[in-house]
Amino acid sequence: MVLAAGHDEASRELLTRPLGDATVVELAVATVRRVVDADRIVVVIAAGDTRLPALLGDDLTYVEQHEPLGTGEAARAAAAAVGRDVERVLVAYGDTPLLRPDSLRGLLNRHELKGADLSLLTAVVDATPEGYGRVVREDARIVAIAEPGDDVTPGPVPTGDGAVEINVGAYVAAPGLLFDELDAMAAAGEHRLTDLVRRVIARGKQITSHQIHDTDEVQGINTPAELAVAADIVLKRLFVPTKNTDTKIVFGTGGWRAVIGEGYTLANVRRLSQAIANETMRQGLEAKGVVIGGDRRFLSRDSAIAAAEVFAGNNIPVTLLPDDVPTPLVTFAAPYLGAAYGIIVTSSHNPPEWNGIKVFRQDGSLPLDDETDRYQDEANAMSVEDVITLDIDLARRAGVVTERTLTAPYVDAIEQIIDVDAVRGADLRVVVDPMYGTSQLTLGTILSDMRVPAEFIHEAHNPLFGGVAPAPDLQRLSTLIGMIREGAGRYGLGLATDGDSDRIGIVDETGEYVSSNDLLLLLYWYLHEVRGEKGGVVRNLATTHLLDRLAAHFGEESLEVKVGFKHVTAGMEKIGAVLGGESSGGLTIRGWILGKDGIFACALVVEMLARTGRTISELRTTIHEITGRLHTLEAGVPSTPEMRIAVPRRLEAEPLTHIGPYPVVSVSHLDGTKILLENDNWALLRFSGTEPVLRMFVEADSPEKATELLDWLRGFVTAGV
Template identity: 40%
Template sequence: MSIHFGTDGWRAVISDEFTFANVRKVAQGIADLILEEQPLAPTAVVGYDTRFLSDHYAREVARVLAANGITVLITQRDTPTPIVSHAVLEHQATRGVMISASHNPPRYNGVKIKGAYGGPAMPDDARRVEAFIRDNERRHRSPAHIPYEEGLRSERIIPFDPFPAYERHIWTLIDRDPIAAAHVQAIVDPMYGAGRGFLRHLLEHVGVQVEEIHGELNPGFGGIHPEPITRNLGPLMERVKASQRTIGLATDGDADRIGAVDEDGNFVDPHHILALALRYLVEEKGLRGKVVKTVSTTRMLDRLAQRYNLPLHETPVGFNYIVEHILADRVLIGGEESGGMTIQGHIPEGDGILMSLLLVEILARWGGTLRDLVEDLHREVGPVAYARLDYRVESFSKAELVRRLSEDPPDTLAGMPVRDISTLDGVKYTLDDAWLLIRPSGTEPVLRIYAEAPRPEIVQALLEEGKRLGIGHIKR
């Protein structure tokens, strides 16, 4: 069995490929990477989400790292990925490890690697870990490990609470005064994930009246995927509408993504959250910098960046590609269609908790409702409709699919001429006021089809054509 890292770590089905033995192999590969980078007094932060056995897998990672002479700080409870990443930076650790499969179905678990800068590891880091794993298997070198209790006694494994330091940092980015004065009422849905309790606490700290749903520990996630998109947020949308609350806020399984619901129970997608945040950071806070977005993210950001005379860069899907720009340049905001986003002054990591607080600040400062803000945004840089179709498929060659789609492109889509074709990640067809992206998932056997256009009916027509093109080429 070959262990392969995708766009955000290694993920596999629990008890199939995601076993304690394989977790130890991955942990040893990460230990080898850490020791290569910092042979003297290396440290690592280890965290985990609410998935089945995540806490036990995290302990297994800690046992292996500690046996390799690495001091391990392990979170005392399930903890959001951005808080773990912040702890890596706060404690000047060599690396971080997060046990999580993020938004994937409950049967999955995963391992995310974090850099010393407090964000996702670079693709080359993952390749190096894969190489260490292969080399260890070739040499029949078993992972080192010590009993967990021995690690605790020797203080090679140290349980800790990373939240207080994260909370202090968050209040340097969020203006509490307008929130406290606005009498906001929110419903928070952590989707049974690691965000449970954290966002609620921070909102209550600034006077927001909060109701939390799906905050209990449930490794099955109530039978849904812990991904904050429309089809998974029915209970939140219904609850917000019925209770006439100001806003609904959702985070995914490890709280590095955000979704929102307006006062009428309508889903507000990450595209609009990103665009609202960009407007606010420029117009209200007077900040400047590069705008970085993934290839599947709205062109509203392009229009706003042009208006504000800000540089904009488009990357492949995967937050680590955004991180490359954050580490190299002054980035104002970076984000992706899936809900991972961050802002200037924060860690280079998607953070659903921070962005939820920022969205509440925007509501409090600008007044009106979330629906009002979205409608105003559409008047400025819209109107915009968007949808994504996920189509589960059998194994296929991703490179071959991209080659076929780009070498034999359609002249028109939904009756509109194709103006440009990009193969930055998958195949993206750009039209006059719309676009269609056909892209194989980096973590699941899924073909993702994305479309944006001025009206929902055009989006649906584009998705149907995208499905026909993608499935047609796979079955050829």
Template identity: 35%
Template sequence: MIASERISFGTDGWRGKIAETFTFDNVRRAAQGFALFLKHKGISEKGVVIGYDQRFNSDLFARASAEVLAGNGIKVWFTCRNTPTPVISYTVVERQAAGAINITASHNPPEDNGFKVRDSRGAAIPPVDLSEIEAFIPDLVTGVKICEFYKGCKEGVIEIWDPDDAYIKHIKTIVDLEALKNAGKKIVCDVMWGNAAGWYPRLLGGGSNQIIEVHNERNPIFPNMERPEPIHPNIDEGMKRLLEEKGDILFINDGDADRQGIGDENGEYIDQLRVASLLTYYMLEYKNERGAIIKTVNMSSMLDRLAAVYDVSLIETPVGFKYVANAFINESAIIGCEESGGYAFRNNIPERDGILGNLLFLEFMVKTGKTPSELVQMLFEKLGANFYYRRIDKVCTEEERNRALETLSLAFPKEICGFPVNGVDTTDGYKYKLGNLGWLMVRVSGTEPLVRIYCEVINQKMVAPLLQAGLELIGILDRKESFDKVSI
């Protein structure tokens, strides 16, 4: 019998195309590797939480994973419905389990699914342990142990579990839900056909708010958006609804609700760097928290300025929340931020939590009496400058990817768009520091066939030229091609 293909874990687990690489046999192999890893660590008797999202067959892939854990004699708490990633991670801590398996591809396109694993802290598993899990994955599905799902339920090794109440009780220790229920706000929520559906009416309803949900049914093809990721153009219909309803704010969550986005009262998107900086500012200034700020290398310079203003440390990591989570734990940080809209908060688990993040943003509005756009201006006044950010995701072939990597390794420009380059950070990609103006960064994605170009500057007119310069730098965009043709 020919061995199956190797399963490799990226920055946040293993993902693949459904029925191509993400098959039931491969999911079972991955679950067997995780079971053997837990046994090797001597913690398998603590059990495992298993949850899933709204994607095609996610519930069945989760059941297949549960059957493997049960087949290995490992207790399973199986969530009774599709469950947000932060709730799954919190349940690990609440149940004092050894870890979790989460069947989700988060913000990926509809044809993908994923197999995420978490440790006993509810956190992303460090790279060294991910490699060990990979090593335990059997080459053949014949090496997998299985206990049929309903047999496991009958024997008590699989327990169907409702995790919601414990998570809500925990959230109440971080934000004043009763006060937020009576904020008198009209809140539009684009839950992107995902796991946040129903959560905001439950958390914020019953008082003086009006809660309006968009895309709150299960539809695994994610109509009206390219993917359930809280950025343009995926958020456009939610923004339109916000304006139609004359709402005070738009909450946005990705497919598994670990990431967030915000639309202001004018129908303008508050980008993820601004949201991270606003939440950090709120925790420092209004919640009087002190401690380290953790951010990925492609995150905002506004966080650097806030760290300097409030005299707290700032730690920069490679891209990937597993790096952020590790630093967040080690440094007892107040917040951990990644560019894709995922943030972890003090007093919560070391995991992205898009639901808590949106609640904290609303609490910021309530405490200050300001609208979202007014909060942005307040932040800029505090920092002494306005900050502008954009990102291009450029789909590339393997040849283009390799050419980009080679070009970047050889090209160290002395200036870009007439601004001197006074440093290049190669922690994860190539980040060109442009003095007081800001920065431009080029990075090849670790999970998708993409080259990403980012920039954040204090001069809005320089955003488009810098992004085009980034594309020209790697040879994907011809110098004569109009920048307007590039999708941003």
């Protein structure tokens, strides 16, 4: 039973107030629904109350409490509706909506295993919240519940000196015991459920408890102030990394990613595949089939086969790419084969315990948010029985699944755009770090065709990626940098790609790491001035504003978009841009695939050096003479749930006029919060869409000012959290 009659009109009105996406009472009842079937739930309401039945639905049983005498009398009103033929009764409250289902399950389980007569939820807190009784123990046994004003000294609590153990207000008892005692209490003029505990103890019955350790669950709602506190808790829970109790599929900016064994399971791969198969059939595209591949991560091959079995089970032909493949090859394969979708099993640059899936449309572009929302929502609503599969061996024999290698067509397509002949004879030697990923076959073939001697490091199949996340940034390319520096002029360039080969990192001939921001400047200049490819440039909002300066110098348009390469390619189409990129190493050019491609980018950099006859460091000097210099820094901190709430709230409550001594020109909320200063200086706060991280980016006139801005951001996001 759920007690929701309230003690007055104000308390009843609070039950109907919004809390997150529902009302207070709806959340409380939703928790009970996850533990008890709806047809076994009795809700006690005030006499004549029509609001709660309208909110909660007609699949519950409602009984009225005619006089607001107390919680005991409210529970007694449900006696006839509950009956005495059930084994046990769970009593919960409509004004404690933050209880978790696992807490109620724990209470029920402990009651059963201990053979208790009465069981209750408790919590250990620093101070007794208003309205809660204290648990009194002797020799660890519960002997009483002390309400405010009672002259009882509680005994020692299970944990913590100076802490207080409280009665949370949920009970389990046999109906005979419960209602017999409630009748006796009514006759004696006692109307509090806590009096029930005292009477049961006096009869020598066994009482046990289940302790809640998340004290946020204790938050009751009896005042507007308590409702505001509860609202913050609900928001905080949205950002707590989920464990075994929640394995939903959630798309971020780069597909669906999750920790293997938690959210990432073969069951979820199959459910998502079924949702995409359903969408394929709704669009009438099943005859086009799908192309599926996987990278080198744990479970990637098994996942690709599991996905293939689902599409085959739905009569959708599958081209299954053998072995491990780069993500851009699948991006290329969808339009090359005319497939309805391209699917790659990868978690890109995430740490090795992660895996995920990226989905590409017929033209090789990433689906936008409304599309991925449909996939994930449909998949999450499915049960295992909703998934249709066909065994892979049978699917192969039937010809529904065929294996095909597309490395040669992909390489040929790159070499139709890259001037391979111009590179031959350029006397360029390179070192390549694929970071244990998937680029060595394709990139190695291209470099060989260019007659460029290449030494590969970290090319073995190692799903642990050497113990680091395979992201081609300064901190993870020390071996590559060291080889070039120790080579004393032997190498003209260092190239790196991330785990699924859609991002690039480069090191110049001196062993200096070249930021992706500078690389984009170099390539935009090269495409426009050397290759004669006119057009604007698109960057995400975390990427250098020097691109805008260079575009203005060329008389071309520049466009800023949200993070996520799907927004970059959409922006390129909008303005006819020649280049689109992001500071994290992703880029593509007009006429190539509608996704980022680290392999193509590496080939383009090699062509640039060969055709200009200049080194990276020489080219950077040329570009900076045009654009001037700006200095970028970035950092990330774990995005705690508290931070997810506090940072946006403080930004909203305290409109920024200055960052330190620097005046704010404007603030953009396109994606996160971007604070624009004078002279193309800026600072960005943005919660990652793929990892539980708050990212901070700055760009400033000097390294010292960039450090100053980044320090200010760090202080801002951690203050008061």
